[in-house]
Amino acid sequence: MIKKCDHSGCTKAGTCRAPKTRDLKEYWFFCQEHAAEYNKNWNYYANMTPGEIEAEWERETFGAPLKDKNSANADAADYAKFINDFLTGRASFDNASTRRTLPGPVMTALKTLDLPVTATLREVGARYRALAKKYHPDTAADKKSAADKFAKIADAYETLKKHFAKK
Ligand SMILES: [Zn+2]
Numbered sequence: 001m002i003k004k005c006d007h008s009g010c011t012k013a014g015t016c017r018a019p020k021t022r023d024l025k026e027y028w029f030f031c032q033e034h035a036a037e038y039n040k041n042w043n044y045y046a047n048m049t050p051g052e053i054e055a056e057w058e059r060e061t062f063g064a065p066l067k068d069k070n071s072a073n074a075d076a077a078d079y080a081k082f083i084n085d086f087l088t089g090r091a092s093f094d095n096a097s098t099r100r101t102l103p104g105p106v107m108t109a110l111k112t113l114d115l116p117v118t119a120t121l122r123e124v125g126a127r128y129r130a131l132a133k134k135y136h137p138d139t140a141a142d143k144k145s146a147a148d149k150f151a152k153i154a155d156a157y158e159t160l161k162k163h164f165a166k167k
Pocket of ligand 1 (some may be wrong): 006007010011012031032033034155159
């Protein structure tokens with residue numbers, strides 16, 4: 001019997017295998033289209049632990065893992081604030097006082113990460129890390145919807161990184 005594609009709502013046959021975890025013991029079964037999407041968006045981080053994602057993000061953003069105590073503390077404070085804002089729905093996308101005109105994909109990416117238009121790269125990174133941990137397949141409670149969310153978050157982060165690189 002052929003399994004259906006594991007992507008929520010998809011009714012095609014799940015003929016393509018994609019690893020769920022780094023030990024390669026469990027697999028998703030996707031149709032070709034969703035396997036391609038999964039590989040593009042998620043596979044890179046899916047094979048890393050949340051700790052490794054964090055170290056990788058620090059390397060990407062700062063060129064090295066954070067060592068400086070002050071910036072590490074500031075980061076922890078950012079992290080706590082963003083988590084709190086996120087959980088309480090207080091993120092201020094719609095009431096940002098200084099509205100700037102940003103390209104559509106950048107606005108969409110900010111909305112996905114629930115950030116204001118004034119967000120800095122540091123804020124984007126902190127939010128991304130918080131959400132990447134929350135929706136990481138190793139730690140998320142609902143793994144299937146977490147996979148979708150994780151892919152969207154990773155996409156949004158890529159868009160924002162490119163946007164900041166152009167500045
Ligand atoms: Zn599918």
